[in-house]
Every structure is written in C-alpha cells, then in structure tokens.
Amino acid sequence: MESKAVSHRLYAVKLPYTEIQSVQYECSDKYGHKSAPFYFYRVECKSSYEPGSLVYTQICLPENWNGKFTALGNGGMAGSIHALELLNYSRMGYVAAQTDMGTSGGRERGIRNPAVWRDFGWRSTHGMAVLGKALTEACYGRKPEYSYFIGSSTGGQQAFSLAQRFPADFDGIIAGVPANNRIALHTYFLWNHNHLRCKDGRALFGQEEISRIGDLAVQYFQNRGDGEKGDGFISYPARDDKTVAEFVDLLRESGFSEEQCQALCAVYSGPEDPASGKRIYNGMPIGSEIYSCGIKDCQNAESPYYYPFIWCFGADYNGYDFDFSKDYAILRETLSRDMDANSVDLSAFRACGGRMIVYSGSADPCVPYPDAEDYCNRLFAQNGGYGKTAEFFRYFLFPGRDHGCGGKGANREWAGTEGGSLLDLLRLWCEKSVAPESVTAARVVDGVTVFTRTLYPYGSERNPAVPTVNCCEIF
Numbered sequence: 001m002e003s004k005a006v007s008h009r010l011y012a013v014k015l016p017y018t019e020i021q022s023v024q025y026e027c028s029d030k031y032g033h034k035s036a037p038f039y040f041y042r043v044e045c046k047s048s049y050e051p052g053s054l055v056y057t058q059i060c061l062p063e064n065w066n067g068k069f070t071a072l073g074n075g076g077m078a079g080s081i082h083a084l085e086l087l088n089y090s091r092m093g094y095v096a097a098q099t100d101m102g103t104s105g106g107r108e109r110g111i112r113n114p115a116v117w118r119d120f121g122w123r124s125t126h127g128m129a130v131l132g133k134a135l136t137e138a139c140y141g142r143k144p145e146y147s148y149f150i151g152s153s154t155g156g157q158q159a160f161s162l163a164q165r166f167p168a169d170f171d172g173i174i175a176g177v178p179a180n181n182r183i184a185l186h187t188y189f190l191w192n193h194n195h196l197r198c199k200d201g202r203a204l205f206g207q208e209e210i211s212r213i214g215d216l217a218v219q220y221f222q223n224r225g226d227g228e229k230g231d232g233f234i235s236y237p238a239r240d241d242k243t244v245a246e247f248v249d250l251l252r253e254s255g256f257s258e259e260q261c262q263a264l265c266a267v268y269s270g271p272e273d274p275a276s277g278k279r280i281y282n283g284m285p286i287g288s289e290i291y292s293c294g295i296k297d298c299q300n301a302e303s304p305y306y307y308p309f310i311w312c313f314g315a316d317y318n319g320y321d322f323d324f325s326k327d328y329a330i331l332r333e334t335l336s337r338d339m340d341a342n343s344v345d346l347s348a349f350r351a352c353g354g355r356m357i358v359y360s361g362s363a364d365p366c367v368p369y370p371d372a373e374d375y376c377n378r379l380f381a382q383n384g385g386y387g388k389t390a391e392f393f394r395y396f397l398f399p400g401r402d403h404g405c406g407g408k409g410a411n412r413e414w415a416g417t418e419g420g421s422l423l424d425l426l427r428l429w430c431e432k433s434v435a436p437e438s439v440t441a442a443r444v445v446d447g448v449t450v451f452t453r454t455l456y457p458y459g460s461e462r463n464p465a466v467p468t469v470n471c472c473e474i475f
Contacts, residue, residue, distance in 0.1 A: 003041075009138045010043055010061075015131060018047040033087050039063045040090050043135055047127055052115030055102040055124045059095065059132050060086045061139045066093030069136050069144035070423075071128055071170070073151015073158045077307050078120065079103040095144065097132035099124045101154075107307040111315055114338070121182075121338035122165050125158045129169040146430055150423060152176025153367060153403065156358075160341035163356055167349035172426040173356045177367040177403055180341040180375070181281070183332055184271075185367060186308045188281040189293065190319050191271035193303035195263045196295055199320055203299040204260050210295045213264075216254060217287035220247055228451075233400030233409035234287040236362055239370050244268045247286055267295075275325035282370040285362065291402040293366035304366075308335055344375065344382040350392045355429045357394055357422055357436065361401030363409060369397055376458055377468050386459035394457040396439050410441035410453060438462075 003025040010023045021044045029037045040062040047055040058081045070089050072082075078101035089096035102119025103110065110116035129147070137143050149170045151159050156178025162169050179185055196204050205213075218234060221227070227235035237243075248265045252258070270283035289295045293304050303309075303319050310317060312334045313327075322328075349356070358376075360369035376395050383389040400409015414420055428434045436457070443450040456462035 006041060006139055010041065010135055013134050013138050015134060017049045018045055018127070018131060021046050028087055028091065031083055031087060033084060033091065035091050038091055041139065045131055049119065049123055049127070050115050052113045053102060053119050054105065055099060055119050055127060056081065056104055057097065057099040057128050057131055058086060059097040059135050060090040061095050061136065062090040062093055064093050065095060065140055067145040068094050069132055069147040070094040070096050071132060071149045072096060072098045073149070073155015074098065074101055075153050075155060076305060077103050077107060078154060079106070095132065095136045097128050099128040101125070107310055108315060110307065110311040112311070117311065117335055117338040122161045125162060126166045126169060129166065146171045146427070148172045148174070148423065148426060150174045153179050156180060156367070157182055157341055163346055163349045163354060164341050164343045167346070167354060168352045171354060172430040173354065174422050174426055175356065175358045177360050177364055178358060178372060179367050181371050182339045183308060183336045184281040185371070186305055187324070187328055187331070188271050189298065189305055190303045190309065190322055191324065192267050192284060192298040194320060195266045197299045201301070204263055205295050205299065207296065209256070210289050213251065214287060214290045216250060217247065220250055221287065227399060231400070231409070233407065234362060235399035235409070236397070237285045237287050239283065239285065241269070243286070244283070271324060273325045273328065280324065280328060282368050284365045285368050285370070288363045288365035288368070288402070291363060291365055291407065293403065308339070311335065342375070344379045346379070346393065355392055355426060357396070357426055359396045359398060359413070361398045361403065361407060363400050363407045364403045366403040373458065373466065374468055377465055380459055380465060386465065390435070390457060390460070394436055396455045396457060398441050398455065399453060410443055412442040412444045414440040414442060
C-alpha cells in the first residue's frame, strides 16, 4: 500500500463526535515486538460523545491484512491502550482495535459524571467497533469479511454488553472471566474487604496462613473425589452452604481462630442484603484465596477496584460505612443501567448470526465462576434449554485457573489436541459452522506440557448444568 495515499484516506474518515488525531506508518520493531518485522498503520482517535466524555481509541491496520477485524477488551478500570497486544493480532494479519473506555483521566473523572459511566459501560466499546470498521474500509477499500471481539474481565463485561446492546457489531465474541454483573461484583469485593480487614487496619490473615488455607482446601476436595488423583488444585469447588460449613469446621480444627473462621464463612458465602436476606453476589470460591483479589488483596487499605463507590458517593467515601441494603440500592440505581450487562435476551445477537464463547477459571476469586454459571442457567431457561442455547453460546470452566493464565491448574487453552487458540475455534464456528464441542485445557511449564484435560460446554450431556445455589438476585 502506498503510504501517503492510505494516510490521506484514513485522515478523511469522518464520524460524529470523533477526531482522527494521527496516522503513523510504522514498523513493529519500533516496539520491540518479538517477531519478524512487519509494517502497519497506527491510527489514534479521540471521541467526545457529550460533555464530560473523553475516549481514546487506537486501530492498527497491517499491510498483510487477512480480511478480518478484531477488537480487544480492556481490564480493571481500563484507562490505557496496550500497543504490544494490538501488534500481537496485527502480526497475524488482523486489523486490531482497542479503547481506553474513557477512563484515562483517572477515577476522579467519573465522580458523579454519567458521561464516564456510559463510556465505560458500553459507549466506548460500540464506538470502537464503528470507528474500526470505517477505518478498515477506508484503508483497504472493502469491509471486513468477519469481525471478532476478544476480551476478559472488564473485557468480558464489554463482550456481554456488545451482545446485549449492539448485536450486529461482531460476528463472534470471546468473553473471558466476564465482569458483566459489575455492580454486584464490586459489592462482593467490598464485603470481603470489610470482613478480612478490621476497621483499625488489622489484617486477619498472614501470607503463610493464606497459603495453608489453600493447601487444606485442596486436601478437602481431593478427599471428596474432586479432579484427578494427585492434582494440586481444585477442579470444581462446590459452593453450597453445607460445603462452606464443613470446610470452615476443618479450619477450626486446624487451629484457625473463631474470628478468622467467621470472616471466612462470610467471604465464602458471599454478600447479602441484611434487610431482605437476599444474596447480592456469590462467595469467593474455596481454594482461590491465594490469587489476585483473594484474601491478601482484600486486606489492603482499600477494597479492590473501589472506583464505583467513588463515582457514586464521592472521593472521600469510607467503605466501612456502606449499608449493604440501603447504599447497595443507591449504587444499583445510580450505575447499573450503564455498567451492568445482565440481560439474557440475546435474541437479536442470535438473529444476526452471532456466536459467543465464554470461559472462567475455577480458582478465580476476582470474578468467581458461579456468577457465569448462574447467567448460563438463566440463559438456558430463556432459550428452552442447553440445546437451543448451544447454537450460539457456549461456556467452559478451566480447572484450577485463576483470573489470568495462572493458578496451579490449567494455564493454556487449545482448540484441539493439535493446538490452536480460542479465536481459531471461534472462527471455525462463525466461518465454517463447526461448533466447539470441546476445548483442550493444558498446563504448560517451561515449555513442557504437564497435563491436558478435555473440557465440555457447561450444560451439555458431558458437563450437565448444576442447580442454582447461593446465587445473587439480578436487577
């Protein structure tokens, strides 16, 4: 492609509320990318959809385009764009886009600012899709053959929001550890913090104690027949009240104090509304305590990912003052409309031919898997069972995996025994109508495959859905 002509076409793209800030023709080696050098156009854009809105988006358009458009999700509170992650996809020939979701100015910009809530919850992600496709057509003279979204955590929330609010934006969606039940999830973080860190700043557990809890959890579930013999992780930590009570009793017998045991019982059970007794969110999975957003992180001076409380109640709000009935209702009323993506009405996404792969890790305390299972159960009920739902939506649980690609269990996923990514699996489903009947989970350490496990979709005959227990109320 002749660079001046292409740059002119890219600069000429006009979209409401958006300014093309720069178009750069670059080589990947500028970023220290570990691959053979390749050339691409990096387009930086700024959008302001209303007063108080400020969103940055980047799109990388490679010379060796494969005809596909991909958009990448963000994480946490977002606020940045990850150049190397974009290049990982452009190296394979994809146009790749990412947005900062309107939060690059820090969490203070969101204080009582609904424009930021809308940008973060849904608007920036849809805007990225519209912008990315327009630039793709301007660059190559044709529209993408297929469009894919790939995100985890906050990116999983973006994925669910797209399927529910903008069903025609993407042909295929991958939603990892989805934080779609956003307001209840952050209330879960605060609940855990308020039980694990005393008001005087005292933490209830030291690092050695946290590790010991994890070891006892593996022993407990292995004795119940969980997973394969000798596994050093938990494949499927049951979440019913009886299991919680039995495990906490084991901790008492192992020398943990009554104060510690009562705190863990609350954490494993999950937050509830004291006025109604209704569950707000699921509890922390037993065996996930040592990972990100587990016990240690919840004993920090501030609850993990505290920004929704700041946005709703102000910069100096004290989380210990939070009323899990009255204040939770205010939090929901203020933010849920924009920041939650809990609807199971995916009929429009299905009608557009959309396909969606969702996954979680069984050892993830940051976005615990039971909430995704509860979503699946509601989705099955909406669509007449697993069979109809599986035509466009499939969910996989990775044993012993934490919020990212860590944990003591599976840390890799393959489309089959011969390798391939989840994106390869999704493309096969969207482009060839070959649905994913299974995924291969693996643990790879220093390049050596320690084990592989075949995972079947949740709700299928090989992995039946479980009754909803201790689930949260969806608003």
